Amino acid sequence: MNIAMLNIMLCRFAGPFILLVLFASVVVSFLGYEVTAPVLWLDGILIILFFTYYTISQGLTFYVFRRILQTFFVLWVIATMTFGLLRIIPGGPFDQEKALAPEVKAAIEEKYNLNAPLYEQYGNYLLRIAKGDLGTSYKYYDRNISDMIADSLPNSFQLGIFSLILAFLVGIPAGVYAAANHNTVKDSTTMILAISSVSLPSFLVAAIMITIFTFKLGILPPALWDGTAFYIMPVVVLGLRPAAIIARLTRASVLDVIRSDYIRTARAKGLSETVILYKHVLKNSLIPVLTFAGPLAAGILSGAFIIEHIYNIPGMGKHFIMSVTNRDYPLVIAATLIFSFLLIISNLIVDILYTYFDPRIKLS
């Protein structure tokens, strides 16, 4: 078997195979089954293999390597800034309504090493993070931060992935549909819907949906996170706004591309409008959507506070808000680092995907 064959095999089979496995994982999870650890590992390894192969085959190895090195530096800067800011805001983790007796306060500060000089606390803390130890929570006594994240992040990921898929599945076709019917009633109706979805606050949409689907129709549960019926409302509410933004971005970008010369050529060749739109126009219109997708993915995957709060989903979202309210320093830092890491990685993935959607883009 020669290299050409290998390439054909990889493109023909490996790509669809990976997509199928990932898609199956999502569907299985959505159906309320527990996706087991080996399957999750398989998913992860497949994605990494795919990106490694793509990176190497496109000659991006050095670029990606450099970006990963940069990531460590950025994370260090963020960790330092968070550490500093937390010490600047007034109020400490053990300040509360009932003032502690001075002896008790001294003992607590001693226990958590809060009485040591700042540079020493900072040094200890960096050292621990470098070892991968995120410490224990101040609020939830003796609970490991890593355990807390392991308990909550998968739920946020689940919610986030469902919502992202929904956003793309709805947003892109809606955008293309509106653009294809440019300046008609269909276009304006789609766009009015999109604008309202962007402007309606999610807690309001959530409340309205609960009133309809729980209290009037009695078909969906109002809260919790334990199976398909529980997933539907939060996923729709969370996915609605990004779907609308994606629809608007896609529409604008499709309108841009649709006027270019090669589309006129395609039309002249007699290709059907559907083929033109979905094969030739769409691929080249996705760059702005991709740019938006990076931060969107990071934001949604790391926990949507309001949605998780309303639907009582035990995800990461609350840790972002509550850890600051509680001045739970180790948890604040861990949450910030996780968000930053997701943001950096998703931006890297987006940058790599640019080269796929538009081969003219060269990363160096």
Place this chain on the structure above:
Amino acid sequence: MKIQNATKQKKQAQKILKKTTLLLFLSATVFIFSCTKKSKVDYDLDISETLRWHVATEPPSLDWTIATDTTSSHITGLLMEGLTRHGFKAAEVTTEPNLAMSWESSKDMKTWTFSLRQDVKWTDGVAFTAQQIIDGWERLLNPKTGAEYANFLFNVKNARAYLEGNIKDFKQVGVSINDKGQLIVALEAAQSYFPSILAHHSTFPIRKDLIEKYAGKWTEPGNHVGLGAYKLKIWDHDKAVVLERNENYFGKKPKIKYVLGRIITELSTALNMFKIGDLDVVDDFPSPEVRMLRDTKEYRLFSILAVYYLGLNVKRPPLDNVKVRRALSMAIDREEINNILEKEKIPAYNIVPPGLLGHDANIGLKFEPETAKKILDDAGYQDRSKFPRLQFGFNSSENHQRIAENIQAQLKRNLGLGVELVNEEWKTYLKSLQANTYQMFRMAWVGDYPDADTFIGLMVTDGGNNRTQWGNKRYDELVKLGVSESDKEKRKQIYFEAQRILNEQEVPIIPIYYYRAHRLVNARIKNYPQNVMDKFDLDDTEIIK
């Protein structure tokens, strides 16, 4: 030739494609079956034997020596017992035998002897011993534990010194076991209500062996043991806590087999779940809903030992003038504030809430706007424009905002004074209070134990929670006398006098209301506990089937 080659390659590829499709199909099937369906909503509990209860937050800790918050104490209250327990059958809270069958004190009330039950076993079958109490106290007072409630035992001889590290040997602390197996406690100063404190979870016995074995993980199900009516079955972090009846419990066995505490942080979500019948009890709900719910049969309203008050910084002009403070107190109509709170609270004029010895609704300055005006004139402020700027601080919250705005309006209307409102995020606010930033501020106090001392003692000179900078020698004396007095009638008089100083003469604080808590209880639950300590005892609670 080229074309032939291409066709050949294509055919080969198609063959592989067919095989791969089959393979993919097979692996997808295996994959789907390798995943298990999860059904955790009710943890497979029999709902007809389960109390589904609303837990407002993930319990910070089920380690009773360390826990300080209400949620944790509610749960540990079912899992664990102390030497004494509180009784709520009488008008005032009583202290009842529990792990201790009886107790007596020396005449000077400085030495207490507790006789313990011998027939009690932990949920893992190990016998309960007096040493486990000493272990618990050692742990509470050990500086390495960092327990916030260590001050509960500060009156025990040398306890403070042990916490500060000045004494290394715990044997020097005033607690020991005599040859009859009784627990002997020596106190620094006489304390008539000492047994009442031992109903608090921070003083409960511990299992040192298990805590050493499992360290931070000892409160997880499987490791956790207790002496209470229930045992910990499941703790699904951030989702639920499931308790199962302890069949070997030494006290009155509860009728309900399981308690499923669902952790729901958003009040309106909990209310939604209650409405569709997924929860039997919600402990709180958004205040705008009160009007809709107060006439339903599920609605309950009951007093708890807590007071909401305004603190006045007596070192900051114009509040350094006692006349101004009295005028302010008399110009605020507590009934009006209660009205904006849907009449769920009880207007307060003094610091000791009803349900405690030492409460008298008649003590305190009543609402008399005309007198208030005269007093303010007397204080030298006939010309209100000369009145210094008055800042009123509170922590950001919808309710505090409404109350503060009402007080602002009342002072304008009744005295012609302008007050500037400032709100801050909770922890920032606490820091500002420490720095004495505000002349007026809002605060609340929830009683740690059911005794007037926890309220009266709040305002002693330089007390850790006295943020008004006020101090009064006679008042301090009365607080000390009250603690050591065992005669109820005399004690009552002492507290009356103290409150007259505090709430009529000196007025460093303006009590606004005593708390009442509301909750919703599904009709299928009978005799749901309801008491001033908001203690969660399920002794008499039943599920109607």
